[in-house]
Amino acid sequence: MKKYNIMKRYFNILLLLVVLASTYSCEDYLDQSPEDGLTSEQVFSDYFSTRGTLDRANRLIHNYVFNDSDWSSELNGMADDCQVSATRFPVHTVLNSGNWMDSNFREIGGMRSFNVNQEFNGNDIPIEIVGKAFIAIRAVNQVMKNIDLITEYPEGLGYTKVQLKNQLIGQAYFLRAFHYFQIIRRYGGFPIMDKVYDTTHDFNETRPTYLESTEFMVSDLDKAIELLPEQWNSQNLGRATKTSARALKAMSLLYAASPLMNPQLNPYGSNSKTYNIDLAKRAAQAGAEAINGLTAGGYEMFSMEDYTENWYSRNSGFPKEAIIQAPLSPNTDPNGSGRAGQGWFLAQFEGGWAVEGQPTQNAVDKFETISGYDINDPEAQTMGGYDPNNPYENRDPRFRRLIWVHGDDMYPDLPNPNPGAARTLNALPGGWHYNFENSRSKMFTGYYHRGKFKWPGCNKWHRSRGWFRMFPHIRVPQVYLDFAEAANEAYGPNGAVPGTSLTAVQAINVVRNRAEMPNVIAKYTADKETFKKRIYNERAVELFHEFHRWHDLRRWKLAQDVFAEGIWGADIKDVNGNIVYDKKIIQGAQRIFEHKHYWYPFPTDVMNIMTKFEQNPGW
Numbered sequence: 001m002k003k004y005n006i007m008k009r010y011f012n013i014l015l016l017l018v019v020l021a022s023t024y025s026c027e028d029y030l031d032q033s034p035e036d037g038l039t040s041e042q043v044f045s046d047y048f049s050t051r052g053t054l055d056r057a058n059r060l061i062h063n064y065v066f067n068d069s070d071w072s073s074e075l076n077g078m079a080d081d082c083q084v085s086a087t088r089f090p091v092h093t094v095l096n097s098g099n100w101m102d103s104n105f106r107e108i109g110g111m112r113s114f115n116v117n118q119e120f121n122g123n124d125i126p127i128e129i130v131g132k133a134f135i136a137i138r139a140v141n142q143v144m145k146n147i148d149l150i151t152e153y154p155e156g157l158g159y160t161k162v163q164l165k166n167q168l169i170g171q172a173y174f175l176r177a178f179h180y181f182q183i184i185r186r187y188g189g190f191p192i193m194d195k196v197y198d199t200t201h202d203f204n205e206t207r208p209t210y211l212e213s214t215e216f217m218v219s220d221l222d223k224a225i226e227l228l229p230e231q232w233n234s235q236n237l238g239r240a241t242k243t244s245a246r247a248l249k250a251m252s253l254l255y256a257a258s259p260l261m262n263p264q265l266n267p268y269g270s271n272s273k274t275y276n277i278d279l280a281k282r283a284a285q286a287g288a289e290a291i292n293g294l295t296a297g298g299y300e301m302f303s304m305e306d307y308t309e310n311w312y313s314r315n316s317g318f319p320k321e322a323i324i325q326a327p328l329s330p331n332t333d334p335n336g337s338g339r340a341g342q343g344w345f346l347a348q349f350e351g352g353w354a355v356e357g358q359p360t361q362n363a364v365d366k367f368e369t370i371s372g373y374d375i376n377d378p379e380a381q382t383m384g385g386y387d388p389n390n391p392y393e394n395r396d397p398r399f400r401r402l403i404w405v406h407g408d409d410m411y412p413d414l415p416n417p418n419p420g421a422a423r424t425l426n427a428l429p430g431g432w433h434y435n436f437e438n439s440r441s442k443m444f445t446g447y448y449h450r451g452k453f454k455w456p457g458c459n460k461w462h463r464s465r466g467w468f469r470m471f472p473h474i475r476v477p478q479v480y481l482d483f484a485e486a487a488n489e490a491y492g493p494n495g496a497v498p499g500t501s502l503t504a505v506q507a508i509n510v511v512r513n514r515a516e517m518p519n520v521i522a523k524y525t526a527d528k529e530t531f532k533k534r535i536y537n538e539r540a541v542e543l544f545h546e547f548h549r550w551h552d553l554r555r556w557k558l559a560q561d562v563f564a565e566g567i568w569g570a571d572i573k574d575v576n577g578n579i580v581y582d583k584k585i586i587q588g589a590q591r592i593f594e595h596k597h598y599w600y601p602f603p604t605d606v607m608n609i610m611t612k613f614e615q616n617p618g619w
Contacts, residue, residue, distance in 0.1 A: 044146035047153045047164060054143045054168060057136035057175040058239070062129040062182075063326035063471045064547055065311075065453045068343025078107065079549040080562050081363035081540065083569070083589050085348075085442040086355040096592040101601040101619055110186070112603055130186060133179035140176045141196045143168065158233050170227030174240040174248070177220040178324070178473075180213070181252055185551055186600045188261075188616055189213045206612045211279075214256040221249040230296045237318045238325055243297035246290035247323045247474045247482075253283035254482045257489065258555035260598055266557060268617040269595050273557050280489040287483030288500040291507075294476060299323055301476050301514045304397055310472060312455035317468035324473040340455075341463040347448055349422050349436050351460030358445040359403045359545070361568035361583040366540045367399035372518045374537070391581050397516050398541060402451040406572050406579075410448070414461055427572050428579075443586050446570025452545050477514070477542050480507040485535050493531040504531065508538055515542070554598050563591040594618070 044050050077084040077091050084090030094105045103109040110130025127135075147169060153161040176193070183190050189208040194216070208216075224245040232239050257279035259266045265274040294300065300320050302309050310319050317328040346352030368374055371394075373384030380386040385394040392405045404410055406427040416423050421432030427446035428434060437444035453471075457464025487497050488504035496503055509519045524534045539552060553559040571584035596618025607615045 040146050041149055044143075044149040045151050047150055047168075050143060050147070050150055051168060053139055054171060054175070056139045057179065058171075059327050060132040060136040060139075061178065061324075061326045061473065062132055063329055065345065065469055065471050066326075066329045068345070076545055076547055076549055077357050078591075079553060080567060080591070081360055081366075081544060081549050082357040083360050083443055083445050083567055083586060084355055084357050085437060085444065087441050087443060087588055090355065090443075092589070092591055095597075096590070098592070100597070102604050108600055111600070111606075129182050133182045136179040137176055137193050138196070140172045140179075141194070144172050144176075145196050147172075157235075166227045167229065170224045170245075171240055173220040174224035174228065174245050177217045177224065177245075177252070178240075178248060180217050180220075181248065181255075184210060184213045184217070185255060185555075187602065188599050192216045204610055204612055207614050210261045211256055214252055214261075217252055218249055221245045221252070225249070230293070231298050237316070238327075240324070241297050243290060243293040243299060244324050244474075246286060246293055247479050250283055250286035250290050250479065250482050250486070251474065253279055253286050254486050255555055257283050257486060259557045260555045271557075275489040277490055280486045281491075283486035284483060284490050284497045285499060287479060287486055288497050288502065290479045291483060291502065292500065294479070297323075299476050304401070304514065304516050307398070307401060307515075308451050310470065310475060311452050312467045312469050314467060317470055319470060319472065321475040321477070322470065322472035323476060323479065326471040326473060329469045340458050340465050341460040345449075345454055346458065348440065348442075349433070354440065354442070357449065357545075358443075359447040359449060360445050360586070361447075361570055362562075362565075363540070363544060364399070364403065364405075364447065364570075365568075365583075366537050366544075367396040368517070368537075368541075370394045370396065370517070372512075372521045374524075388581060389579075396541060398544075400450075402449070402544060404448040404450045406446060406570065410450075411459070411461065419461060427570055428574055443589055444569065445586060446572060449545065472546075477511045478548075480511050481535070481539050481542065484508045485532075485539075488528055488531055488535060492528050493525045504535070508535060511538060511542055557598065559591075559593050559598065560595070563593045566590065 043053065076082040078095060084092070091106055094103065095108065100108050102112070104112045106128060110128035110133075112131075147165065150165065153164055157164065159167065180190070180193060189210045190213055191205060192208065192213070224240070225242050228240060228242045228245055230242050232241065255261060257276045259273040259275060262274070262276045262279075265276065266272040298320065302319070302321060309315070310321050313319065318325065341351040342353065343351075344353055344355055345357075347356045347358075348354050365375060369380055369384040369386045371384045373380040373386065375384075375386050375391075375395075377384065381388070387393065392400070392407075404425050406425055408425045409423060410425055411419065411423045414423055422436075425448065426432045426434065427444075434444060434446075453469070455464065455467040455469065456462075458467075483497075483502070484504040484507040487495070487502075487507065491497060491504070493505045494503050505520060505525050512519065520531075520534055523530075525531045536552075536556070536558075540549060543549070553562055566585045567589035568583045569586045569589075571582040573580045573582070596616070599616035599619075601616055601619035602613075607613070
């Protein structure tokens with residue numbers, strides 16, 4: 001009995017942890033909470049108070065680039081496309097230690113990471129996305145339980161009372177699904193969280209499968225699609241729409257169709273990577289519905305000229321590609337007080353704090369030639385315009401928009417030699433940047449981030465302010481990429497999905513054409529397995545450094561294969577006056593990843609007490 005009481009107390013902390021409601025966007029909500037000694041009738045009788053409670057769950061959508069102290073902005077340092085430079089505390093060293101189960105470090109410690117003073121990201125270590133998910137679901141379920149208590153609806157908002165109520169319910173279903181997805185995509189099947197739990201609830205229950213958890217989430221999203229508007233008025237920009245719910249539904253079904261989530265098809269420890277075709281069909285259909293709703297929702301892709309408007313802008317902080325977006329950062333909006341020119345996301349030489357992430361050669365090699373050839377394809381040199389002696393030219397335009405390479409003049413408006421050799425990237429042994437990184441016992445890939453999450457002039461010389469800084473969780477291109485992956489598995493590269501004439505190949509070409517890239521070369525679309533490699537590659541390029549790669553490698557069951565190939569950097573040398581380009585393994589950057597690491601483990605103190613709930617395999 002004593003152990004069971006401990007278990008209940010643990011889950012009470014996990015599920016009932018609540019602090020004051022906060023604000024969302026530029027609107028003022030009542031800072032009231034049902035945990036402040038107020039009765040439900042007092043809190044939920046008023047529309048604005050109810051909406052304030054619900055908007056707490058909006059605020060808890062994690063912003064990976066919230067401020068200059070947020071190490072989460074280098075989450076992709078867990079994958080293969082970015083490498084945290086510091087040797088003292090990059091995230092992969094914690095992963096390599098094997099101490100996942102009882103860690104409270106960053107991403108893998110989310111189940112134990114609860115700090116009520118950091119709920120909305122302060123200037124110290126913020127609460128992680130899974131910790132936020134539990135708090136958000138609690139808030140949402142409070143609203144859903146008490147929604148019928150509202151008696152006071154405002155006038156003058158442009159909506160009827162029925163519409164206002166339906167909007168709240170629709171947002172609640174969406175937000176519960178979004179936050180629940182953050183839990184199950186990391187930990188697997190998890191108890192259905194559809195009520196406000198009290199101290200009498202028996203949490204010692206049988207664990208649902210991932211697919212059962214997905215069905216609960218999809219049912220919430222179907223209800224959200226029914227109740228949410230296609231678009232909001234100008235006072236409610238950034239809120240979830242029908243398209244937001246459709247896109248999340250497509251993404252969640254694609255995950256459910258993926259190899260990792262189907263152990264009956266791909267047993268633990270095996271190398272099989274089979275998709276669930278029935279779920280792939282549903283994911284493709286959901287993706288088609290999301291694509292069909294883009295225009296009505298007001299969503300569209302930027303031109304390449306305005307590509308980076310997705311992540312930083314002088315204009316409104318709600319880019320037209322962002323279907324689901326984290327709340328704006330108060331540290332870097334035009335009226336904020338954020339510190340430009342310092343932080344974890346900057347290179348140390350330009351004002352950063354020693355642990356910046358750098359693009360890897362693994363990532364660079366995924367950008368095709370401008371004519372659409374994989375640079376490892378033998379025809380890339382004979383027909384594709386790839387020159388290994390000049391490897392950074394004639395490549396996918398996204399490459400040079402997002403990554404600085406050897407020889408780039410990174411600050412052309414600054415005097416030379418002041419800031420001196422720092423201005424032109426020199427990755428040669430003995431070169432300024434090479435020496436700078438190595439003199440600080442850091443790992444150097446030969447590349448620096450340029451275009452995502454770091455706005456122009458964010459360095460110690462310019463200290464440029466006045467930028468909105470955004471983190472979209474789902475952008476328009478991802479909807480096409482999700483659709484293409486599901487459609488390819490279910491219907492092949494060129495098979496039409498019921499309800500749309502769009503094929504997997506055509507969907508990928510929409511994303512490529514926006515990037516001023518040609519259609520996928522015909523030989524790469526010969527069959528499902530061949531085309532799947534291009535789909536995976538296109539995701540790595542278009543979603544580069546957006547923190548999808550780590551979860552993609554897991555759900556595809558490719559993490560072991562990819563990490564076994566190593567983490568690579570540029571190896572550039574001057575040989576008798578000629579620059580020779582090659583690549584090399586980055587010492588100290590290896591990733592240790594076993595079969596058990598495909599799922600995050602539940603903490604030991606939980607598993608020692610629970611008798612019915614099953615731990616993830618291998619832990």
